[in-house]
Amino acid sequence: MKPPYLIGIAIVSAAIGVTSYQLGIQNQPKPLATKIATVLNPPRLMAESLLVQHDGTPFSNATMRDKWTLMFFGFTYCPDICPTTMQSLMNSVSKVEQAGIENVQVVFVSVDPERDTPERLREYLSHFNEDFIGVTGHLADIEEFTRSIGVVFAHHSPDETGYYAVDHSAVILVINEKGEMRGLFSAPYNWEDIADDLINIHG
Amino acid sequence: MSKTNSKQQLTSLLFSLLFACTSYAQQSINVSEAWVRIPPPGMQMMAGYGTFTNLTGNTIELVDAQSVSFESVGFHISEVVDGISSMRKLDSIILQPDEPAVFEPGSRHLMIYTLKYDTQPEGVQIDFIDKLGATHSVEFRFLKSAPE
Numbered sequence: 463m464k465p466p467y468l469i470g471i472a473i474v475s476a477a478i479g480v481t482s483y484q485l486g487i488q489n490q491p492k493p494l495a496t497k498i499a500t501v502l503n504p505p506r507l508m509a510e511s512l513l514v515q516h517d518g519t520p521f522s523n524a525t526m527r528d529k530w531t532l533m534f535f536g537f538t539y540c541p542d543i544c545p546t547t548m549q550s551l552m553n554s555v556s557k558v559e560q561a562g563i564e565n566v567q568v569v570f571v572s573v574d575p576e577r578d579t580p581e582r583l584r585e586y587l588s589h590f591n592e593d594f595i596g597v598t599g600h601l602a603d604i605e606e607f608t609r610s611i612g613v614v615f616a617h618h619s620p621d622e623t624g625y626y627a628v629d630h631s632a633v634i635l636v637i638n639e640k641g642e643m644r645g646l647f648s649a650p651y652n653w654e655d656i657a658d659d660l661i662n663i664h665g
Numbered sequence: 666m667s668k669t670n671s672k673q674q675l676t677s678l679l680f681s682l683l684f685a686c687t688s689y690a691q692q693s694i695n696v697s698e699a700w701v702r703i704p705p706p707g708m709q710m711m712a713g714y715g716t717f718t719n720l721t722g723n724t725i726e727l728v729d730a731q732s733v734s735f736e737s738v739g740f741h742i743s744e745v746v747d748g749i750s751s752m753r754k755l756d757s758i759i760l761q762p763d764e765p766a767v768f769e770p771g772s773r774h775l776m777i778y779t780l781k782y783d784t785q786p787e788g789v790q791i792d793f794i795d796k797l798g799a800t801h802s803v804e805f806r807f808l809k810s811a812p813e
Contacts, residue, residue, distance in 0.1 A: 589705035
């Protein structure tokens with residue numbers, strides 16, 4: 463038969479264990495209730511890149527510090543999905559700003575650097591919002607950057623007119639003010655849900 | 666019957682036939698909310714959208730599209746499969762009676778190359794040719810985003 467003091471120690475230890483477990487659960491961040499966004503817990507660090515912005519300055523994690531960034535991948539010669547998404551982001555940002563959140567920016571990363579020069583990106587994005595940032599660079603550097611964050615793309619062969627399309631991930635990344643990937647929107651998405659979820663994630 | 670009368674009758678018959686064909690083509694398809702997205706500056710590619718309704722009791726297959734305002738017009742579809750967005754050409758569009766065919770952003774659309782004018786007009790006409798050779802003309806408006 464075990465001495466009574468051992469039984470007492472066992473009971474106290476069990477009580478401490480249960481309490482610690484419960485405290486642990488309480489300290490974990492509650493999952494955010496989003497409409498369409500996938501939230502990453504914990505946030506994921508973004509790799510540095512050798513890409514450039516449409517104004518010629520380097521694109522780095524510093525570009526994303528102190529701001530919340532919506533990052534989309536596409537090409538300016540895309541007549542349907544890309545302008546539709548940029549239009550959606552334009553509307554989303556407008557709604558988010560109306561909600562009092564001013565530090566949101568949109569970054570469009572080209573997966574077609576041969577046609578998407580910095581000047582072309584500037585022209586293209588100004589059609590939607592003068593503040594949108596275009597990012598391009600050498601194809602190998604774009605491949606390295608996109609691979610590091612799980613985004614893929616593939617160029618088609620040119621048709622009889624010389625036009626070629628580019629298949630690409632239809633994803634919008636949400637990057638927080640520390641430059642970490644905080645979540646993502648997978649297609650199909652609409653601008654109102656993007657705005658509502660971003661307001662929620664931003665907190 | 667004189668030769669002149671025969672010629673007149675033949676000409677009249679041809680005009681009647683032509684008018685009948687045109688009327689048939691004009692009334693056989695309706696496209697509501699037909700619009701072309703205003704392209705960003707310097708961009709020569711654009712997409713057109715609308716809801717096609719076949720007003721006849723027969724299937725209509727559209728096999729070609731053209732416009733005097735553009736270098737070329739074709740049928741395309743955008744799809745997202747396993748998270749990847751892609752676009753491919755469609756050879757034709759089949760319009761079943763009473764089954765509207767929706768062309769909308771992120772799905773089926775008209776792939777349009779190069780406006781021929783320096784100044785963008787308010788609207789353009791696009792002609793759709795069906796498998797039987799009839800032409801269906803539709804007016805499209807230039808808009809920055811889908812009509813509300």
